[in-house]
Amino acid sequence: MNKLTSILGCALCIAFLIGLATTLTRSMMIGFLDVLPVYILMGLVILMMLYEAFGDKKK
Numbered sequence: 001m002n003k004l005t006s007i008l009g010c011a012l013c014i015a016f017l018i019g020l021a022t023t024l025t026r027s028m029m030i031g032f033l034d035v036l037p038v039y040i041l042m043g044l045v046i047l048m049m050l051y052e053a054f055g056d057k058k059k
Contacts, residue, residue, distance in 0.1 A: 006053045013049060017042050 021042045024035045 010050060010053050014046055017046060 021035070021038050024030055024038060025032070
């Protein structure tokens with residue numbers, strides 16, 4: 001049950017973060033290079049979240 005809730009929570013959070021980052025590219029006034037730092041930060045956040053949720057815990 002704990003693994004299922006972790007997967008569901010991570011999937012919802014990843015969907016939210018990707019949706020948030022892609023809405024920035026819809027504007028005609030914002031170019032790809034302007035949004036590139038956002039994509040980099042979102043990628044790092046997603047990787048850290050997945051590592052924290054599913055990383056090897058030696059407790």
